[in-house]
Amino acid sequence: RNLVYVTVLFRHGDRSPIKAYPTDPYQEKDWPQGFGQLSQEGMRQHFELGQFLRKRYAGFLNESYDRHEILVRSTDYDRTLMSASLYPPSDQQVFTPDLKWQPIPVHTVPQNEERLLSFPLGDCPRYQQLMNETEQTEEFLNVTATYKDILELVRTKTGLNKTKVESVWSVYDTLFCESRHNKSAPAWVTPDVMKKLRALKDFGFQVMFGVYAQQEKSRLQGGMLLNEIVKNLSKMAVPESNQRLKLMMLSAHDTTVAALQASLNVFHGKQPPYASCQIFELYRDANGSYSVSMFYRNDSTVEPYPQQLPGCSLNCSLDEFVRLTKPFISDDRDKECKV
């Protein structure tokens, strides 16, 4: 079977915190580029991802960058735009000796117009209703009861007057970024506290796109992106189409990867790491039919993991892929959002 088209969605690389908590000893001035910015570690992570993709698709992609072959779209954040731009050049495209980098065009839309790569999308009362109902489920109540003491600790130590899961989420994120950049944590942040905050953060992802009414949440969130990806796969599955596009690269966030994976029922409930990459490969089989293979790269030290769409084989026929994903895609989201 021959590879004919690839779509990859990745999270940006390592960054500075999005914000500090009220009593945080580190504030915006303590970060080289301020809050929410790609770090040099993040740049290295994405240069490595670019090298991985070039190697994986050597022979499929033109040796040198061909603007007809590759389309890059990013959310309108510095960290995602910069992550997407770190595509290594081929030899003859090096334009300055010793500079192993070349600019590639990265397309985007303003944040308030983004409806493909940023989740959870607001403007959906039905989704908000589902989230309220989720917070009444036994599972949610059990988790918040189990971690009651840690939520209380976070409230008192950080000066945050709310300790809903979302507030804890942002504290963990800030502490995680600070730990990754050798900024010593306050005494109350013990390894056990970080472990519990990590579990709550992962739970926060599960809640956003699952735990309760996962299919309906997918139709209102990640299904929006899944729909585009499935439409593109079908569009590319035509023999000798004059389409030269071979690789669609989407640069986004942890929530984007999680939302998309939840809509495919392949989300394993943990925050997608920096530069993690969801891969869709479309193949034309010898008999002229088409199949889709999915992979998830969340560890750059090993090969990407093959993912199995529930109800299908690892090399899932395109027809089956379309049929099995349909229930997670809304054909009129605005209507389904109305309450």
Ligand SMILES: CCCNC(=O)[C@H](O)[C@@H](O)C(=O)O
């Ligand atoms: C309000 C928090 C928004 N967080 C982000 O945008 C980050 O990019 C986050 O999605 C991530 O992938 O780190």
